[in-house]
Amino acid sequence: MLIHYDNNLRSWYTTTSINRWLGLHQTLLSAALVGAVALMVALSDSTLFGAVAITYAFTTSAMLNALIRTFAEVEQMMNAVERVREYSEIASERQEGEPLRDPHPAVRFVNLGLRYPEASQWALHKVNFELAPGEKIGVCGRTGAGKSSLLGALQAMYPASQGEIYYGEQPLSTLAPEAVRALFDTVSQTPLTFFGTLRANLAPLDQQHDLSPGGTDPQPDRLGDGDAQRNDERLTEALQRVGLGERCAGRLDEDLDRLQLSAGETQLLVIARILLSHRPLIVLDEATSDLSHSGMREMADLLYRYRPDASYLVIAHHLEPLLSLDKVVVMEAGTVVEQGSPVGLLANPGSRFHQLFARQVNRQIDQIA
Ligand SMILES: Nc1ncnc2c1ncn2[C@@H]1O[C@H](COP(=O)(O)OP(=O)(O)OP(=O)(O)O)[C@@H](O)[C@H]1O
Ligand SMILES: [Mg+2]
Structure with missing residues (x-):
């Protein structure tokens, strides 16, 4: 029982670590995007264009995050599809055959x-x-x-x-x-x-x-x-x-x-x-x-x-x-x-x-x- 619990914890730990890794890289990517846009705004002279660009930069990074997470979820769900496909390909056993003639055979x-x-x-x-x-x-x-x-x-x-x-x-x-x-x-x-x-x-x-x-x-x-x-x-x-x-x-x-x-x-x-x-x-x-x-x-x-x-x-x-x-x-x-x-x-x-x-x-x- 404890072995199964250990295995479960081990896979949970790996999934959590991957999620954290992904979260960190997404945040860095978003920060780089917003930073680049802010730099461009600082160098340009249109305040209105600057405000719109920064707002869109935030929205784009949120959409990017959602896109990556959705891809990861679809990947995980495809495991279940793979399993169902594997089961559906197992040959089913023979159904037909003669009935038994002796109710209590040797x-x-x-x-x-x-x-x-x-x-x-x-x-x-x-x-x-x-x-x-x-x-x-x-x-x-x-x-x-x-x-x-x-x-x-x-x-x-x-x-x-x-x-x-x-x-x-x-x-x-x-x-x-x-x-x-x-x-x-x-x-x-x-x-x-x-x-x-x-x-x-x-x-x-x-x-x-x-x-x-x-x-x-x-x-x-x-x-x-x-x-x-x-x-x-x-x-x-x-x-x-x-x-x-x-x-x-x-x-x-x-x-x-x-x-x-x-x-x-x-x-x-x-x-x-x-x-x-x-x-x-x-x-x-x-x-x-x-x-x-x-x-x-x-x-x-x-x-x-x-x-x-x-x-x-x-x-x-x-x-x-x-x-x-x-x-x-x-x-x-x-x-x-x-x-x-x-x-x-x-x-x-x-x-x-x-x-x-x-x-x-x-x-x-x-x-x-
Ligand atoms: N599903 C299986 N696939 C492949 N090999 C198997 C499978 N089931 C048993 N074996 C192998 O067949 C041999 C006989 O196993 P079996 O389970 O019939 O032994 P047993 O006498 O019932 O043992 P026990 O007393 O431990 O229950 C063993 O070498 C085992 O590794
Ligand atoms: Mg046995």
């Missing part, structure tokens, strides 16, 4: 490779694994290993440079990106909230939800007027389940800004939103990084308890919460170097997962000692 990564535009290295290379319906897979690896890139490719944010991702039997490259994204509930490192009320943030699509454990209503109905009270109860229940019940009691129609939620509380709000949703694939990318370790566990357990049918892809730097999952995938330099049952891999001292885990535990011991 996801298969087949030799997936991803290279960002203008990057010299592969962010992902020969990634192969499968996420079956209802399966919970943890993805781990050091920073820069390609975990977030994997999610980007999965949600059709970047087209695969090599290989393919299959949703059921359909390759992602033939599917409509919107249809693919509609399969996902995502909690990322920076939780997404919207301008508007708490209610709009909890149920952005204004749908009716079944909050019972394991409730799977695949096609939520739109809300009727008579259901409003029942719906309020469901939203409140979701808030209570994530521990925001008291904090947000009776404030469903208040603007989110006024609630002033902390970073951790915002993540809880996003988890409450997911408890109310019915999308079949849930992605957690360092989802609970703003919560304490016990808070992380509780939130993950809540999701697994109330959304048991969903398939999960969980990215976590902290490895202990991955032990309860069905499988872990270990990534290194953009590729999958190991996959299997987390408990099984942990029991094998030669495995990468065991080594990552041991390094993490040792670091914790060092911090405490």
